[in-house]
Amino acid sequence: MSTSVDPAAVAFQRAAETATVRSRRFCMVWFAAVLTLGTQVGAFNAVVDPYLVTGAPRIAGFNAIKPETGTHTGLAKRYLFARLRPAGLVLGDSKADIGIDPGSPNWPEDARPGFNYGVPAIGLPVALDILRHAIVSGPITRALVLIDIEEFMKPADATAPTAEPATETPSAAADFRQHVQDLLLATLSLDALRASVMTVAAQGRHDVVDLSPAGVTSEGGFRAVSAREGYGLMFQQKDEYLARMMAWLAAALRARPGAPINELDAVADMIRLCRDRGIALDLAIAPSHADYLDAIDRAGLWPRYRDAKKQLTLLIAAEGGDAVRLWDFLGYDGYSTEPVPPVSDRAGTMHWYWEPSHFKQALGEKILATIYQGGNEFGVRLTPDMIASHLERESNERTSYRARSEPLAHSSR
Amino acid sequence: MLFNSYEFILLFVPAVVAVYYALGPAHRQAALSWLIVASLFFYAWWRPFNVLLIAPSIGVNYAVVRLLLRVDDRRPKLSAAAFVAGIAFNLAFLGYFKYRNFFLTVSNDVLDTSFALDALILPLGISFITFQKIALLVDVRAGLVTKVRLRDYALFVLFFPPLIAGPIVHYRELMPQFAVLDGRWRSEDFAVGLTLFFTGLFKKVVFADPIAALINPTWAAVAVGGHPALLQAWAAALGYMLQLYFDFSGYSDMAIGAARLFGVKLPFNFNSPLKATNIIDFWSRWHITLTRFLTFYIFSPMTIALTRRRAAQRLPVVAGRTTTLTAFLVLLAWPTMVTMVLAGVWHGAGYQFLVFGALHGVALVVNHAWRLRRPRWWPSVGTSGLIAELGCWALTFLFVVVAEVFFRATSLGAAFALLQGMTGANGVTLPMALIPHAAPLLEWMGLHAPGVWESGSEFVQVWGWIAAGLIVVLGMPNILEILADHDPALGFKVRPAGRTRLLRAVTWSPAPSWAGLSLVTVLGLLSLGRLSDFLYWHF
Numbered sequence: 001m002s003t004s005v006d007p008a009a010v011a012f013q014r015a016a017e018t019a020t021v022r023s024r025r026f027c028m029v030w031f032a033a034v035l036t037l038g039t040q041v042g043a044f045n046a047v048v049d050p051y052l053v054t055g056a057p058r059i060a061g062f063n064a065i066k067p068e069t070g071t072h073t074g075l076a077k078r079y080l081f082a083r084l085r086p087a088g089l090v091l092g093d094s095k096a097d098i099g100i101d102p103g104s105p106n107w108p109e110d111a112r113p114g115f116n117y118g119v120p121a122i123g124l125p126v127a128l129d130i131l132r133h134a135i136v137s138g139p140i141t142r143a144l145v146l147i148d149i150e151e152f153m154k155p156a157d158a159t160a161p162t163a164e165p166a167t168e169t170p171s172a173a174a175d176f177r178q179h180v181q182d183l184l185l186a187t188l189s190l191d192a193l194r195a196s197v198m199t200v201a202a203q204g205r206h207d208v209v210d211l212s213p214a215g216v217t218s219e220g221g222f223r224a225v226s227a228r229e230g231y232g233l234m235f236q237q238k239d240e241y242l243a244r245m246m247a248w249l250a251a252a253l254r255a256r257p258g259a260p261i262n263e264l265d266a267v268a269d270m271i272r273l274c275r276d277r278g279i280a281l282d283l284a285i286a287p288s289h290a291d292y293l294d295a296i297d298r299a300g301l302w303p304r305y306r307d308a309k310k311q312l313t314l315l316i317a318a319e320g321g322d323a324v325r326l327w328d329f330l331g332y333d334g335y336s337t338e339p340v341p342p343v344s345d346r347a348g349t350m351h352w353y354w355e356p357s358h359f360k361q362a363l364g365e366k367i368l369a370t371i372y373q374g375g376n377e378f379g380v381r382l383t384p385d386m387i388a389s390h391l392e393r394e395s396n397e398r399t400s401y402r403a404r405s406e407p408l409a410h411s412s413r
Numbered sequence: 414m415l416f417n418s419y420e421f422i423l424l425f426v427p428a429v430v431a432v433y434y435a436l437g438p439a440h441r442q443a444a445l446s447w448l449i450v451a452s453l454f455f456y457a458w459w460r461p462f463n464v465l466l467i468a469p470s471i472g473v474n475y476a477v478v479r480l481l482l483r484v485d486d487r488r489p490k491l492s493a494a495a496f497v498a499g500i501a502f503n504l505a506f507l508g509y510f511k512y513r514n515f516f517l518t519v520s521n522d523v524l525d526t527s528f529a530l531d532a533l534i535l536p537l538g539i540s541f542i543t544f545q546k547i548a549l550l551v552d553v554r555a556g557l558v559t560k561v562r563l564r565d566y567a568l569f570v571l572f573f574p575p576l577i578a579g580p581i582v583h584y585r586e587l588m589p590q591f592a593v594l595d596g597r598w599r600s601e602d603f604a605v606g607l608t609l610f611f612t613g614l615f616k617k618v619v620f621a622d623p624i625a626a627l628i629n630p631t632w633a634a635v636a637v638g639g640h641p642a643l644l645q646a647w648a649a650a651l652g653y654m655l656q657l658y659f660d661f662s663g664y665s666d667m668a669i670g671a672a673r674l675f676g677v678k679l680p681f682n683f684n685s686p687l688k689a690t691n692i693i694d695f696w697s698r699w700h701i702t703l704t705r706f707l708t709f710y711i712f713s714p715m716t717i718a719l720t721r722r723r724a725a726q727r728l729p730v731v732a733g734r735t736t737t738l739t740a741f742l743v744l745l746a747w748p749t750m751v752t753m754v755l756a757g758v759w760h761g762a763g764y765q766f767l768v769f770g771a772l773h774g775v776a777l778v779v780n781h782a783w784r785l786r787r788p789r790w791w792p793s794v795g796t797s798g799l800i801a802e803l804g805c806w807a808l809t810f811l812f813v814v815v816a817e818v819f820f821r822a823t824s825l826g827a828a829f830a831l832l833q834g835m836t837g838a839n840g841v842t843l844p845m846a847l848i849p850h851a852a853p854l855l856e857w858m859g860l861h862a863p864g865v866w867e868s869g870s871e872f873v874q875v876w877g878w879i880a881a882g883l884i885v886v887l888g889m890p891n892i893l894e895i896l897a898d899h900d901p902a903l904g905f906k907v908r909p910a911g912r913t914r915l916l917r918a919v920t921w922s923p924a925p926s927w928a929g930l931s932l933v934t935v936l937g938l939l940s941l942g943r944l945s946d947f948l949y950w951h952f
Binding site: 019020021022023024025026027029030033034037038041184188189190192193 | 419599600601603604607922923924925927928929930931932934935936938939940941
């Protein structure tokens with residue numbers, strides 16, 4: 001007995017089976033390709049380690065120089081710090097990040113190894129948070145905090161809530177989440193892939209940013225710009241920026257006359273935290289070139305500048321007593337009045353400054369020598385006893401400096 | 414949980430798919446229940462409180478649906494009362510959470526009252542969820558849906574792919590599919606679903622997000638009183654147009670793709686809208702499920718009711734080329750304006766959304782009038798032919814870009830500030846290197862002497878992304894067209910005339926060569942680190 005089979009139905013059935021087989025094969029190839037490509041990218045990024053997250057060895061000619069840490073400084077330093085477990089810390093913004101080397105012979109022995117946890121564009125409240133998190137990882141014996149005087153000159157926001165209580169013990173779950181997120185960003189991301197390629201391509205160059213194991217950002221970036229554009233142009237551009245910024249600050253203060261000095265709460269919190277934890281704390285007003293002071297002066301902010309220094313001195317003496325020291329490296333001296341080459345002289349060089357706000361590591365050494373080695377070549381310790389005479393002397397120096405030099409921002413330097 | 418997050422793509426979806434197919438045909442009911450549980454988890458992930466906010470609304474709607482089904486035509490008054498109460502409840506629910514502050518602001522502005530504006534927690538996806546529930550009530554009342562069980566209702570409301578931002582789906586579209594879902598693995602569904610999902614992800618993270626990062630500073634500046642120069646303003650407007658398209662169409666592709674992993678086809682939401690050659694065409698390609706909702710539930714009922722009334726009064730109705738002005742105004746212009754103003758404020762509570770809707774309403778009215786009157790008044794003016802079509806496209810595109818300025822701006826003032834920049838009233842800025850070349854041209858055009866666009870690389874990036882985005886949206890077939898041979902979405906078909914040589918060359922098939930899309934997948938996955946939410950999640 002024979003059964004009749006519809007050829008069309010058979011053909012349809014076969015086509016359906018073929019489509020199923022093809023789709024299954026497509027899925028398998030797709031999945032295998034995604035897995036392979038993803039693994040390769042992840043492995044490449046993990047080995048190159050452009051942001052210093054995985055801790056892969058630094059191999060000369062392959063990944064030893066880390067130029068991408070220049071844009072991911074906070075991320076890179078979080079992991080460098082965890083690996084180093086330092087006893088001493090440098091905190092602050094880009095000035096600290098580039099200018100202070102805790103591996104220097106001038107860094108105190110009782111705070112070794114030292115680590116530079118300066119992160120560009122952060123204020124004192126964030127530095128305080130970094131300190132809070134750092135002391136969870138291990139005992140810190142000393143901290144040096146570089147402070148920007150302009151941050152204190154800003155009007156304190158009267159409506160802002162008072163600082164949150166210290167979150168000294170971040171939860172293990174939050175830490176784990178952060179770590180997983182960082183690891184994904186540093187390995188399985190397009191940004192990391194681009195950064196890895198740039199890292200490998202930058203090896204052998206000396207004019208790029210790098211980050212040392214002690215957390216010091218190299219001066220390669222500034223070196224490249226100064227070689228390309230010259231110090232004169234770098235100063236001119238920053239002078240223009242400073243003029244705008246100070247004008248904005250003056251307007252903000254005019255809108256709120258009598259506004260209290262900014263960030264004093266964070267200073268007080270930091271002093272209390274260090275006192276409770278037995279950390280020797282030094283705060284240093286970061287040095288800047290005389291052009292910076294000139295911008296303050298021209299914007300009519302000199303009284304505010306004096307007031308900020310004075311109130312800082314009084315607060316630190318009141319909260320910290322003799323245990324906490326405040327140093328002033330900002331003023332008119334042989335370093336800050338170093339002549340700037342004219343814009344036309346691209347080959348001209350400077351010893352102490354890259355531009356008005358950023359000092360070189362050579363000057364950073366002088367800072368460390370003064371604070372930790374008893375040097376008296378540069379800077380002065382501020383105390384309530386001498387603050388009035390110190391400010392008076394500084395004002396006189398300003399007058400005599402202005403009398404003998406034409407400020408840069410408005411000259412044809 | 415964001416579609417473009419590691420937890421959604423690498424944990425949630427694989428887990429839901431694995432359990433669903435593991436339960437499989439042998440435990441079909443459990444597999445469907447699993448989808449409900451997983452969807453609730455998905456909804457609660459962002460803020461568990463969301464579930465508590467939305468649950469009462471779901472409960473009330475189900476009760477009204479049951480009542481409507483039970484009372485049927487024999488008790489019309491009770492049925493009508495239940496229906497009106499259900500609609501009113503949904504509108505009140507939406508109104509309270511989404512529009513309370515807007516109405517209080519209007520009252521403060523217009524009536525000089527001084528109501529305090531409180532920050533309200535907006536339940537996630539409230540606009541989309543409410544629309545779907547209203548649609549179901551209307552369908553039940555109209556007899557289009559005759560049976561609703563609790564689990565089916567929960568699946569309809571909670572099924573996670575379209576839950577937060579659509580596509581807006583009808584009960585009668587979804588339920589017949591769930592009724593025949595057998596939990597059996599089908600490779601073709603998976604292949605199509607993966608392709609759609611990861612193409613959508615690519616659009617979002619590789620196009621929308623980088624463009625947003627480049628133009629957001631300009632939008633932030635106008636929000637606080639900035640005055641952008643000509644090219645900055647145009648970059649912000651064009652960039653936002655592209656960002657919105659890549660973001661929302663990418664999201665829709667991902668939703669359709671995610672549903673397809675379970676064998677469910679969702680309706681399509683975008684069909685190359687920026688290629689539209691008139692504004693009616695645009696709305697038939699842009700956010701299509703919203704357009705059909707508004708047409709079906711607002712525009713058509715209004716038009717039908719008004720037409721019946723006029724016909725009963727023996728007044729002229731719309732009748733092609735012989736339509737009278739009054740009939741046009743009452744039966745087409747008025748319902749169009751009402752519908753589009755509602756569409757505008759549906760997107761957000763603010764004057765700028767109202768203006769956005771009204772602008773599109775006016776454009777649609779003009780377009781309808783043109784269609785009716787052009788053959789009679791300007792019979793020689795054609796709309797076919799390459800030049801005419803290019804002109805029509807340019808006009809439509811320009812209008813859409815300008816209207817989107819109101820959609821994006823944080824206030825009317827910010828929108829006008831950007832538009833002012835687009836006219837060149839704030840001058841032009843160019844990178845230093847271009848100024849010597851462009852200055853004579855700009856002077857000839859009567860524009861102010863060019864200022865300096867400070868970062869040359871930023872200029873190149875902004876305009877490079879805009880150029881790349883325009884090439885993709887205007888020069889390429891969309892992903893649904895590419896997948897058209899495999900029913901990518903409910904009701905999607907490519908007309909034979911639309912099968913261009915380019916489309917035929919790039920038509921998808923489950924061949925190993927198309928698994929090269931894995932590169933798109935990997936690029937999308939590698940861009941997940943820059944997390945950003947979808948624009949329509951805020952609506």
